Amino acid sequence: MKIIKIDKKIWSDGVEKSRDSYRLIGPVKDREFHQFRELAKGEQPDMNYKNSRLSPKSIAFPQSETMFIYDLDEKAEEHHIMQDAEKDYSPRAVIGIRPYDAKAFKILDLNFNNSDYQDPYWVNAYNCTTFISLAVNSPDKFDFSTSCATGPFDDSAVDVLLVDYNDSYLAKIMTDKGLAWLNAAGFTTKNGEIDGAVTGVSEAGEDIYEIIEKLKADAESKIRSKISFDKIKEKSILDIFNAPFWEDIAFACLNCGTCTYSCPTCWCFDIQDETNGRKGIRQKNWDSCMTPLFTVHATGHNPRHNDWERTRQRFMHKLKYFQDKYNQGIMCVGCGRCVEQCPANIDIRNICNQMNNGE
Amino acid sequence: MTMNINQSDINKKQIDIINQQYTEKIRESAKKVLLEKKVDVVIGFKNGTEPMTTEPCLINKASDADKLIWNEHCRLNLANYVKGRKDKAAVVAKGCDSRNLVNHIIEHQIKRENLYIIGVPCNGMVDKSLNLKELKVEAESDTMQENLDLFPINRDMLQDNCKTCIKRNPVIFDEMIAEPVKEREWTKEEKLKESFESVNKIEAMAESDRWSFFNDMLSSCTRCYACRNACPLCYCPTCFVDESRPQWVGKGTDLIDVRTYHFLRAFHCAGRCTDCGACEAACPMNIKVRLFTKKLDKECFENFGWEAGMSLDERPPLDVYKVNDNANFIR
């Protein structure tokens, strides 16, 4: 693994230059909050953003994505036949994504790309994306990522990890994909070759590895909230499912979509047809286990009839079923969005600890 | 205990004292009604997991009553948590919550005799986006709390609906936990001008500007429906947006569907909305959804002199026939 130092003075020019071979996505402030979206020409990612309100999962799993289009007009050619919607899977780079939001893509990948099922929309969008991640030097109060097998400096799911350090970004090059973007941006000294002087010890004689380790330790030490889920795994599903605390936990819950929509690891979707006149589309939309429509049967019967059963589902899925099925920790990267945004203060950190330690 | 407070000179220290007194009184009442078996449960607020947050909670044992609290962050409307209950419930209710309880009773969602209303004279709720700004401070520092000590709870800190609240004391109650706070006295003209200022501004816009204003305003709406779910009025067993046979509204992100949801929901709240602000407090995208219902509040006030939830003895305007109605077509 190599590290290069990018002077912030040349940062925006380089980003702009990389457009010759990449579409760019980054955090920008729209109205009140930051969100990840494609950057228009000349538009820079806001590298000082704190957090995006909705997670960046939408770049490969949009809230609403057209899969097919069709025409019901019998006079039209190929009427009543589903046609692939037009897609652009040319190379693109997402700049400034938080390390644990990038990690969330690995979790989503378990669902959308496995030996049984491959969702082509997800797979193509994920594969064409290069993750230029930005380490979080100052985690906020809601962040508990270090409890979730990731963290503010996690480099395991990114192509490049940028570390904000005074007047420069220290760029840890994790993959060839990452190197290719740095080349395209002109941040490497020679094309494809990295100047040895900045790998390890810089001109100023600083030990760059040490600096990154120090910033990482600082950032991690700022994270105060911790969760544990080790015991959840050993407990039986039914014991937790039937635990006495659910109705109490769920009392305040409004069963809205806030937590699931803002979550980088919630992957549920629904398929819908929309027609306008004779033209139609088939789309894939976010869904949420908090809503009654999620489970209602064609008969009208709803196996998750009660509000509190729906609240239980969210936490059982994230903290128990997922652990049992994949044996890869929990389905949560500790980004804290659901905690921050829940209108009723339902806090997954408490619930997790209750499931872990409670009867 | 007399607490006749002028809103402008309440500062954080005074608020702390009031909160403490209210909290003690609420706990006392909760214990009493549970022990005397007047009610099966008490619905109130408890502290949230982060500073400046609260969580609605259900207490069914007197020994748990000490979980209950009161402060300027009790933004949700607890009338939302009693709808459909069959047991006897005590509810901690500020002015607007009580008006929504009146609505529930009028609309037969709950029986008055099943309710025990613990009335809270309200000094207004602090705008939650003030929290957001404050909470952005780094995890390690607790400057937020310190900053707060310096803030007086002045009008600027209140959420929009509290700035123009017409009823801070509960309309109906079984007991009051403190002396009533002063209500603002204002004429119909003053109300139309000030209380509906936000609506008046939009009414003054050119049609096309208004259209783009609303489109921009709704552009970040994810239709998470937190606004609907936080609203005590929205108790339909299946909301029109969730109806699947037939499906009235598309499920994607098409603005047509987003607007349909907001406009229709607002009309469903006409003559019923108490301007409690729970919908806005719940919205994760900080969208000013109250603007829509406020417009209909204005129509009701202007045309029928109606303000929702103020009396158990009067039917809401859309539910009543009067020979002196303004409009010819109905006479």
Ligand code: SF4
């Ligand atoms: S936990 Fe919070 S955000 Fe999630 S559905 Fe319940 S009220 Fe909404």
Ligand code: SF4
């Ligand atoms: S469950 Fe909450 S904290 Fe965990 S990843 Fe999802 S939004 Fe973030």
Ligand code: SF4
């Ligand atoms: S928590 Fe709910 S919405 Fe999220 S992935 Fe699981 S079942 Fe789906």
Ligand code: SF4
């Ligand atoms: S709460 Fe906000 S984002 Fe959610 S549906 Fe209502 S207006 Fe839209």
Ligand code: SF4
């Ligand atoms: S629409 Fe909003 S302000 Fe009106 S009663 Fe419902 S939650 Fe309260």
